[in-house]
Amino acid sequence: MAKRELVLEVKKLTKRYGSTTIIDNLNLSVRAGEAVALTGRNGAGKSTVLRCLIGADRANEGTIELDGVAVSETDPQIRRNLAAVIDDLDFFPDLSVVEHLDLLARAHGVADPDEVVDAVLHEVQLVPQSGQLPGTLSSGQRRRLALATAFVRPAKLLVLDEPEQRLDTEGVEWLAQRLRADRAAGTAIVMATHDEMLSRQVATRTVELGEPRG
Ligand SMILES: Nc1ncnc2c1ncn2[C@@H]1O[C@H](COP(=O)(O)OP(=O)(O)OP(=O)(O)O)[C@@H](O)[C@H]1O
Incomplete structure (x- = not known):
């Protein structure tokens, strides 16, 4: 079977804060339909890698390409292809x-935004809260809204x-199911x-990221 399309390619990513090397020469290739779980202790550098992947932080060395294009937060093609919940x-x-979901669906050219927004609202179980402002949501509901975006x-x-984070047991089960379905549909996940x-269920x-050195 032909290999699936390469979505993300990270080569020799190195990130330092001062004299501490957090990420040292990380290589990572992720194809359509693959899901990579980054694990490791608190402070191992997981969020640092993710921030570099979405262009919110700049690596000291190395390259990151999404669909063959160097990642940058402001590039419209990158923003079209990349959805992040940090x-x-x-x-x-x-x-x-x-309104948040509607705005995003329309901004990204979803063909039937009303239907899609409705389906996602049901999925994240925020139908009763659909008219509330973010500041009035519980912390788990805010997480669900972030995932819905x-x-x-x-x-x-x-x-x-x-x-x-902050999802109840049933919420984590739903999330695993949803990510598995997205993966099966060809989305790459990190x-x-x-x-x-x-x-176990998604990746x-x-x-596993190791100890920062310095
Ligand atoms: N702006 C910064 N300046 C200095 N050090 C930083 C900065 N941002 C992150 N670090 C350090 O980099 C290391 C990696 O942090 P990071 O948030 O990537 O870890 P993590 O693996 O996501 O941890 P956790 O499991 O706790 O979320 C930590 O030691 C952190 O203190």
């Missing part, structure tokens, strides 16, 4: 739950930082996680 603080305070639009690569069940590969 934290759940990035909401407009005066837009409701449904990534699921309401198409993406070749999903980058998730500890997506299981996620940092401390949840063994989630990596096709695990990359």
Whole structure:
């Protein structure tokens, strides 16, 4: 069988803070339909890698390409292909739950935004909260909204930082199912996680990051 399309290619990624080397020469290739779980202790550098992958942080050395294009936060092609959930603080305070999702679906050219938004709202179980502002959501509901922003639009690569955070047990089970379905549909996934069940159920590969040196 032909190999699936290469979505993400990281070559010799090195990241230092001062004299401490957090990431040393990391190589990572992720094809369509593959999911990589980044694991390792607190401070091992998982979020640092993810921030570099989405262009929010700059590596000291190495290259990162998404679909053959160097990653940059401002490149429209990169933003079209990449959906990321790094934290759940990035909401407009005066837009409701449904307005956030609607805006994103339309901005990304989803053909039937009303239908897609409705389906995602049901999936993340935020239908009763759809008219609420982000500031009035519980912390788990805010996490669900953050995840919904990534699921309401198409993406070749999903980058998730500890997506299981603050979800209840049933929420983590739903998340595993959803990510498996996205993977089966050809999405490439890179996620940092401390949840063994989630990596076991979703990841096709695990990359354990080691101790920072310096
Ligand atoms: N802006 C910064 N300046 C200096 N050091 C930093 C900076 N950002 C991160 N670090 C350090 O880099 C290391 C890696 O941090 P990172 O957040 O990537 O770890 P992590 O593996 O995601 O950890 P956790 O499991 O706790 O989320 C830590 O020691 C952290 O203190």
